[in-house]
Amino acid sequence: MSSNQPTPDRIMHLANGYWATGILGAAAGASLFTHLEAGADTADQLAAKAGISERGAQTLLDGLVSLDLVELHNGHYRNTPEATTYLVEGQPACLSSFTQLKLAHMGNLTSLPEVVRAGGPVTDATVEVADNPHWQHVVPAIAAQSVPVATVAADLLHLADAGEISILDIGGGSGIYSAIWLELNTTAHATQLDWEPINTIARRLLAEGAVADRFTCIDGDFHTTDFGTTTYDIVVYSHIAHQEGPEDNIALFAKAHTALKPGGTLVICDYIVNDDRNGPPFPLLFASEMLLKSKQGNTWRRTDYQDWLTKAGFEDISFHPTPSPATLIFAR
Numbered sequence: 001m002s003s004n005q006p007t008p009d010r011i012m013h014l015a016n017g018y019w020a021t022g023i024l025g026a027a028a029g030a031s032l033f034t035h036l037e038a039g040a041d042t043a044d045q046l047a048a049k050a051g052i053s054e055r056g057a058q059t060l061l062d063g064l065v066s067l068d069l070v071e072l073h074n075g076h077y078r079n080t081p082e083a084t085t086y087l088v089e090g091q092p093a094c095l096s097s098f099t100q101l102k103l104a105h106m107g108n109l110t111s112l113p114e115v116v117r118a119g120g121p122v123t124d125a126t127v128e129v130a131d132n133p134h135w136q137h138v139v140p141a142i143a144a145q146s147v148p149v150a151t152v153a154a155d156l157l158h159l160a161d162a163g164e165i166s167i168l169d170i171g172g173g174s175g176i177y178s179a180i181w182l183e184l185n186t187t188a189h190a191t192q193l194d195w196e197p198i199n200t201i202a203r204r205l206l207a208e209g210a211v212a213d214r215f216t217c218i219d220g221d222f223h224t225t226d227f228g229t230t231t232y233d234i235v236v237y238s239h240i241a242h243q244e245g246p247e248d249n250i251a252l253f254a255k256a257h258t259a260l261k262p263g264g265t266l267v268i269c270d271y272i273v274n275d276d277r278n279g280p281p282f283p284l285l286f287a288s289e290m291l292l293k294s295k296q297g298n299t300w301r302r303t304d305y306q307d308w309l310t311k312a313g314f315e316d317i318s319f320h321p322t323p324s325p326a327t328l329i330f331a332r
């Protein structure tokens with residue numbers, strides 16, 4: 001067989017892709033990365049620390065070696081730098097809860113063939129409703145993925161030195177942008193617009209830091225709530241555009257434009273695909289999540305954002321890569 005002939009190897013890996021979700025979520029749930037970091041480095045030690053079987057610990061370790069999250073040296077296991085940075089508990093950017101959430105959601109994918117036929121969700125569990133228990137779990141778990149992005153945005157916008165600015169975070173969720181930015185800029189104030197149960201979570205999370213007195217919440221639906229006029233220096237719209245259709249995104253961008261002071265910046269963060277939809281890989285895959293869970297959502301193209309922002313009155317639009325699969329857009 002010549003070396004450039006196709007083999008079944010990659011398709012076997014893809015078809016069993018759920019092994020990775022399962023191993024990662026189960027290892028995180030057993031705090032294996034945290035125990036490895038603290039020095040436990042064999043299956044029996046890890047089993048004892050995690051309260052799991054030795055056979056189970058060895059199986060997880062085998063899987064984690066295959067997934068390049070754990071390295072084996074002379075019979076002793078240790079985290080790779082990636083696992084140390086993003087899977088050891090107690091750090092703001094730790095994705096451990098997120099991996100467990102994705103494992104819990106994995107069963108929903110069995111309805112994808114039906115969803116594809118129907119062209120949208122086939123259960124009531126869409127993301128756009130206030131009382132969806134989905135949010136209670138998603139919001140704290142996804143906070144970690146916004147940590148590097150909010151940090152990069154703060155750097156690019158020089159927020160630490162921006163003085164007494166006011167920030168509106170639309171659908172702010174955990175309040176992670178406010179938590180990071182208010183810590184960096186001790187004179188800034190932030191307002192988060194989200195549903196009441198989510199704002200309660202955000203208030204609780206921000207009360208753990210020293211910024212709660214500069215954080216205010218507005219309870220409500222962002223489609224129907226007024227954002228104010230020339231009130232804010234920065235408006236944030238992070239991981240919202242993908243759940244909304246074109247008309248709603250334009251309407252929300254227009255309200256953000258009205259709410260900004262002259263010279264203010266709308267900060268959008270989302271998974272954005274190239275104009276010809278040939279990449280990048282993560283945003284292309286994420287479109288399936290929106291088909292499964294939202295009535296009109298998608299991963300939108302750069303040109304969509306440019307078009308919608310222009311219609312909403314913005315003139316200066318720039319795109320910025322981040323250390324995550326998400327892209328930042330600044331619009332003025």
Ligand SMILES: C[S@@+](CC[C@H](N)C(=O)[O-])C[C@H]1O[C@@H](n2cnc3c(N)ncnc32)[C@H](O)[C@@H]1O
Nearest residue numbers: 135146171172173194195198220221222238239
């Ligand atoms: C995917 S999360 C993004 C959270 C946060 N912005 C981030 O980037 O980490 C979406 C957030 O929007 C909120 N949300 C969705 N639809 C909403 C609506 N119609 N009105 C108010 N909040 C909404 C949800 O409660 C949730 O907190």
